[in-house]
Amino acid sequence: LVHSVNAEQESGPVGGADLYLDLRGPGLRAGLMNALREAIRTARLAPGSRLPSSRALGADLGIARNTVVQAYSELTAEGWLTAQQGAETRVALLTVDVVPAATPPARAINTRHVHDLRPGRPDLSAFPRTEWIRAARRAISRAPDDAFGYAGPLGRPELRAALAEYLARTRGVRAHPDRVVICSGAAHGFALLAQVLRRQGVEEIAVEAYGLDPHRRLLTAEGLRTRPVPLDGQGAQIGHLEDLPRAGAVLLTPSHQFPTGVALHPDRRAAVVDWARRTDGLVIEDDYDGEFRYDRHPIGAVQGLDSEHIAYVGTTSKSLAPGLRLGWLVLPERLVDAVAAVKGDNDLTSGVIDQLTMAEFIESGAYDRHVRAMRLRYRNRRDQLVDALATHSPESRVTGITAGLHMLVELPSGNESAVVQGSAWQDLAMYGLAEFRHPDVPADRDALVIGYGTPSASAWSGALDALCRVLP
Numbered sequence: 001l002v003h004s005v006n007a008e009q010e011s012g013p014v015g016g017a018d019l020y021l022d023l024r025g026p027g028l029r030a031g032l033m034n035a036l037r038e039a040i041r042t043a044r045l046a047p048g049s050r051l052p053s054s055r056a057l058g059a060d061l062g063i064a065r066n067t068v069v070q071a072y073s074e075l076t077a078e079g080w081l082t083a084q085q086g087a088e089t090r091v092a093l094l095t096v097d098v099v100p101a102a103t104p105p106a107r108a109i110n111t112r113h114v115h116d117l118r119p120g121r122p123d124l125s126a127f128p129r130t131e132w133i134r135a136a137r138r139a140i141s142r143a144p145d146d147a148f149g150y151a152g153p154l155g156r157p158e159l160r161a162a163l164a165e166y167l168a169r170t171r172g173v174r175a176h177p178d179r180v181v182i183c184s185g186a187a188h189g190f191a192l193l194a195q196v197l198r199r200q201g202v203e204e205i206a207v208e209a210y211g212l213d214p215h216r217r218l219l220t221a222e223g224l225r226t227r228p229v230p231l232d233g234q235g236a237q238i239g240h241l242e243d244l245p246r247a248g249a250v251l252l253t254p255s256h257q258f259p260t261g262v263a264l265h266p267d268r269r270a271a272v273v274d275w276a277r278r279t280d281g282l283v284i285e286d287d288y289d290g291e292f293r294y295d296r297h298p299i300g301a302v303q304g305l306d307s308e309h310i311a312y313v314g315t316t317s318k319s320l321a322p323g324l325r326l327g328w329l330v331l332p333e334r335l336v337d338a339v340a341a342v343k344g345d346n347d348l349t350s351g352v353i354d355q356l357t358m359a360e361f362i363e364s365g366a367y368d369r370h371v372r373a374m375r376l377r378y379r380n381r382r383d384q385l386v387d388a389l390a391t392h393s394p395e396s397r398v399t400g401i402t403a404g405l406h407m408l409v410e411l412p413s414g415n416e417s418a419v420v421q422g423s424a425w426q427d428l429a430m431y432g433l434a435e436f437r438h439p440d441v442p443a444d445r446d447a448l449v450i451g452y453g454t455p456s457a458s459a460w461s462g463a464l465d466a467l468c469r470v471l472p
């Protein structure tokens, strides 16, 4: 039902316009509250604008005045409206951006939300500003003059050496500085590898059935067709690569599958190496959050099993900040020149100042300290999340919690889209698993992908509460 409120009735004008309220929902009060939230969210009711008196609105909508009074008072308690004793009720000056009416709230990914549990970002409030500035000062003071010239295609030798040592020590990567190539984040690394594969005549690349759509699109844009490999409780079903004889490469997140969170089973780690050797295929290992493992037996990179068939991709986007745009490749020997060639002689994608600073940051031990501190912080959040879900949503099942900054919350069948839609009403930005499904793959379960690294320390408990409110 669409009701028209004549805003000029006894309370005077409401933003000078008619207000249309679509009363839907379980009851009159809840329906009215939803309709008012929607009107505020879509800016049909501007911040600060005056609402009709409860009597006028009740009369217009043909509902009891008391229902309107209750709705106003609950929305005031939630922060949507403000009311002073004896004064009129107004729309609060909200801190959230409004969502255009045509956009379903849950998919409005570019708006600022009060609570944000989308995966893909670390806690940006924890960026180690002071340590980074110190490292930058030392690095810039010490750098030879030629460091400020055009960087070569492989990146600054200082950072390549520091990474070779760090990755061997912490991730079991077989790394020599000559094989390390600096790139502008993992995404740039994938694009470079895709270009090399295309030049070698590869037309198809296997990807996990669930993953990041921007990465799939990036591969497609380079001319590769992506073919999904199904996932189960042991990670990607490597045996299915046999069904894809034209796939010359496979992109995997073996340490912590994105987004389902499973670690690739040891048998399958061996199987994918076997596949690569038999077919001369390339495994691209996306180790995007390998620094954050919480179990006692850390899983090393698959690259440690075979450095000649695996291109290892790492990034600072989870461990420091995505805005740095700093990542790295550790390549099979046969690919180093090919990647250097597609990068070009004067690669300008990663600035040398950040490369030198990162090298100093690693060598001084500041990176280890930062990662350790963040690991503790994220593990605490993970534990709080698991406890809260067990209490508030006993029917949901959490998986993928041994590492990283996100977990999968499996919901009772049929609940995913309703919960994601409902989260928008709690000003909670959150993704369902469907967001990550390869287009050729049918939906097989209902789940949420909860990024618990995203909120700042002060926003964390509010986000957790909002999540508990929307779960079934």
Ligand SMILES: Cc1ncc(COP(=O)(O)O)c(C=O)c1O
Binding pocket: 119, 120, 121, 184, 185, 186, 187, 188, 212, 253, 258, 286, 288, 314, 315, 316, 317, 322, 326, 327
């Ligand atoms: C699966 C996965 N890979 C890689 C990355 C990092 O990408 P980049 O280094 O381009 O920021 C992310 C970040 O969200 C990710 O989720």
